[in-house]
Amino acid sequence: MNYHDKLGLSREKFEELSEHLHHSSFQGREYRHLPGYRKSIEKGTVLLDDTVVRGFPKIPRSLVLDEGIPQQFDTPIAVEEKLNGYNVRVARVDGDVFGVTRSGIICPFTTHKVRSMLPVDRFFDQYPDKMLCGEMIGPENPYTTAECYDVDSIAFRAFDIRDRTSGEPLPVDDRRESCEELGIPQAELFGVYEPAEAVDELPEIVRDLDRRGREGIIMQTSSGTRQLKYTTSAANQGDLAFAFTFLFDYGRDFSFRRLIREGFQSVEFEESTDRRRERAHSLGESLLLPMVDSIERIERGERIGEQHTVRAEPRVVDALLAHFREQSLTIEIEVDRRIEGERVLTFAKRIQRTNDKVQAYLDGTIVKE
């Protein structure tokens, strides 16, 4: 149970970190996880029995491709699609396979899905000490809502195989080859480019992804140890629409960061006056229309919430609802159907602050500013 060695921390550092770990359990097994960002260790790191499941690293971003790429890379880079879903690490601990979310929660729904959708036994027989990292995409999941993929319910796309304890990645080629052989679906690889070539080629790839409503790209060295991300306008504006739907719950920093990405991209892409004006209009719509919609719904007496749909065996949906209750989330069930033996549940996660503050301002509460 020598966690501090496994994490590469001194005993003192680990004890300091321990105060920030949350205690949870999954199917009777106790575990601890780090839900937020700390300097010493990756967010989402899980400690279960005597095993460490290292958090997925934060990937830095550049606001411009033309200077950002040569700043970060001086060897060829693999460029893959960055997907808009939720980040999952799949790990096997003492014979059991778990699906862990970004913040380090073992999710019963995700665990069930990865066990049934992926060749987990073959994967972990080949890589007993590694974890499979990927994105859960598609409209039927409990966390995100992007509908830009040709996925009916939910699907997994691998983008990393990492050492479970240290987080060290497998080189890109090896990872792609293994996934291919094992039949694990992967994020699309657009190509491998010299840095200067990437600067020329990537804007068109980003524009094409943008037209299809997709999220962006991940660039990395062939070793996988150095990564950089860049997102489309569709992703920036989609995030803003989400943030302004829940205007008082989502951070002002969250919105501001996405606004400035739009400014730098418009400059780098040397947009015409017309194209720039189009971007401005669509940006304005992504802010105002969701905000107005939320205010009007609250004015009519509705409560707004984050709506999701999940489809799974009834016992898996029950376990997900129990899991949300344990996390003290308020869930309102909106549609509950059975289709071919599966339960298809549409629910809303209650958002408290926006409902309360919008109502207060509609009631005439004054602002002293």
Add this chain to the structure above:
Amino acid sequence: MNYHDKLGLSREKFEELSEHLHHSSFQGREYRHLPGYRKSIEKGTVLLDDTVVRGFPKIPRSLVLDEGIPQQFDTPIAVEEKLNGYNVRVARVDGDVFGVTRSGIICPFTTHKVRSMLPVDRFFDQYPDKMLCGEMIGPENPYTTAECYDVDSIAFRAFDIRDRTSGEPLPVDDRRESCEELGIPQAELFGVYEPAEAVDELPEIVRDLDRRGREGIIMQTSSGTRQLKYTTSAANQGDLAFAFTFLFDYGRDFSFRRLIREGFQSVEFEESTDRRRERAHSLGESLLLPMVDSIERIERGERIGEQHTVRAEPRVVDALLAHFREQSLTIEIEVDRRIEGERVLTFAKRIQRTNDKVQAYLDGTIVKE
């Protein structure tokens, strides 16, 4: 020199406050002022010799008129125009008339202008212990840039006469009558309304001000002791354009507050889908276009700054420049002309953070978020 009594504070409270006072001087006279918001006393309060010049109070805002007005008022309210310029208090201390800015700085330019433009002797002979509060509007001033008024250079509009020490206002009728008699120009009075009537009438007044690019309205009880403000979309979006010109210098809270005002106004004004879309487009333009313009200018090697023009006798312009130097502002002179014995100076106040951060991001600096 018993300031604490004049301010209505205990000796202890005053000593606590004293730590937050800045020391300055004007034409050889030392004074102290409170540049920021504190609980105990109004921002901008000035202590000069044994005189207190009370700061101008913060006027609360409502995000909606229909519930905000009845929440705040149960007697008739006077509705006047809220002007877009800079707030000035004119006070006479030991025979000298001063023009004080919102944050409590005695400004040499403003002092000269109010002495020459207003019947200050007649005003202070009638009201020796009061101060005249108003807005400096027009394109030629060192602080603001609104050009929506029919003013060639600079003009004063009174909106309050208050006790210099306590800040207690003169009733609206008395104030308007006095200004009328003394020939002091005033903010426009749109009318006096019962609260319910105001809820019906004010949206059209606000819409008309908006079409003319004006700022908004101030509502108050006839006593002047209870006030409420509300702004046009033109003002909200103008502020956003300003904030995104200097994207890394202006607060994210500053922008966020103006964005949500647009949402509540769009809902309250029951806009059609087309009108709402127009608001969204113009909102998007007010964010993206100034930001892109700044990024492109910095990319070209220019330095961005807040540009202003002032017109006055050469010695007054000299005094203003000396005053800025004392405040450690970096001023770049862009145009310097003499017209009919006056110096007409266009200058830019250097904005540091935006220049530095935009340059860094253009150079490929990565963001860890």
